Amino acid sequence: MTDILDVEPSPPRTGRPLSIVHKIIVGVWAVAVFAGMLWIWDYKTIPGRASSPPVAWPESVGLKRSGVTLVMTLHPLCPCSQASVSELARLLGSIQQRPTVYALFVGLEANDAEATKAARVEDASLWQRASAIPGVTAIPDPDGTISRAFAGETSGDVIAYGANGELLYHGGLTAARGHEGDSFGLQRLRAVLRGDTPDLRSSPTFGCPLVDPRKDGVKL
Amino acid sequence: MTTDATYDAAVLIAARSEERFQSRTHRVHAEADRLFGWLMLGQWAFAIALAMVYSPYGWEGKTRVLSPHVPLAVVLGGILSSLPVYLAFCHPGKTLTRHVIAVAQMLWSALLIHLTGGRIETHFHVFGSLAFLAFYRDWRVLLTATLVVATEHFLRGIFWPESIYGIVNPEWWRFLEHAFWVIFCDAFLILACIRGVNEMRELAEQGAHMEALAQAAWSNSPAKAAS
DSSP: OOSSOOOSOOOOOOOOOOOHHHHHHHHHHHHHHHHHHHHHHHHHTOOOOOOOOOSBOOGGGOOOOOSSEEEEEEOTTOTTHHHHHHHHHHHHHTOSSOOEEEEEEETOOTTOHHHHHHHOHHHHHHHHHHHTSTTEEEEEETTSHHHHHTTOOBTTEEEEEOTTSBEEEEEOSOSSTTOOSOOHHHHHHHHHHTTOOOSOSBOOOOSOBSBOGGGTTOBO | OOHHHHHHHHHHHHHHHHHHHHHHHHHHHHHHHHHHHHHHHHHHHHHHHHHHHHOSEEEETTEEEEOTHHHIIIIIHHHHHHHHHHHHHHSTTOHHHHHHHHHHHHHHHHHHHHHTTTOGGGGHHHHHHHHHHGGGOOHHHHHHHHHHHHHHHHHHHHHSTHHHHSSSSOOTTHHHHHHHHHHHHHHHHHHHHHHHHHHHHHHHHHHHHHHHHHHHHHHHSHHHHHO
8 A cells, every 4th residue: 555655654663672781871870860969969058167256246347337237258259159149139129128238258359349350250240249239338358357357157158237236147048059049048037137036046158168178277 | 345345445544544653753752852862962061161151160268179060060961961862863762762861851950950050040941841842742751851850859858958948847748839830831731742642643544544545546547557
């Protein structure tokens, strides 16, 4: 019947069982992919070193405190902190009464912001994103003096003080390294800013360390 | 035409119809496999470029270190794409090929979400991938993909719950809430797959009938007698 209009060739046989070599290849591939995925999440969820900020606002730093005041320590080149800044922006956009917010850029030269912008796009990106958030003041902290006063250890650390200068919260705003989305830290800080009592007043911070551990803990 | 001859013709037409259907189905699967083969390579290149541009370095104080994203994109992305690409170009149309591709495609979503810092926008890759997997017109492939998403969420919900739900002690069924939207999307895609297969079968039957009519016409034609 098919000698005239044989427009559809016969299908190749596809039902043959897998060879042992294919089974091994698929097995090895599955194990390698599974291990890789596990490694991602293990890496992403290792928090930075826990900070111990002063229980009262350190007046010596010279920053003006006004009502509830937040300080976020940032490494200008930390890619993970893009998510922290995003969450900060989201948080500030969701509350009625905005606090005073300082974004401390540790290691960025005081008069070098423009030069840095020209030289390193990613650097300027974090600086500009943070300073573009309404109510956030970006401050260069080239030698880490101000950050040290707040005991900031990790890029993305947020330290919150109340109207009377008392420590309200410290920790990160993301659930994993460089990962946007809801997190315990975000919920706790939101509760603090709304005047509620959070279950805990600290959370782990996920980001690049502000301290080089290979230099024996010497701060910037 | 006698009853026996009619019956024989019907059997032949049915057999030819099935043959045409299997052939077309195989072609659809093989074409989708090759498309996914190129997509796997494209996603790998995109992931490397993303890591190089978005987060090439991590920092420990003033010490610059290579971000794990770069080797992750190169090595894990390469491993993830390797088997699907091999199967897509060396064994197109096989059942194993499309199911391995479905697994890899959903894991590519997870990897890209990771490389873009969990951006909500990147989560749309999951739904785009499901729609692309529907090109196979094989609803079982969508089930495999959904199973991968649900398993990934389930395991993360157990071991790293905060990274996915924002809280550390979610209810055990929370992964179902996330999987629900994938299943919602699946429901329509599966329906489209089943309709697509039915249409292919109808076309195969029509084609077999047309072949039979053409064959009959040819057999009775003066041209054949002359030849």
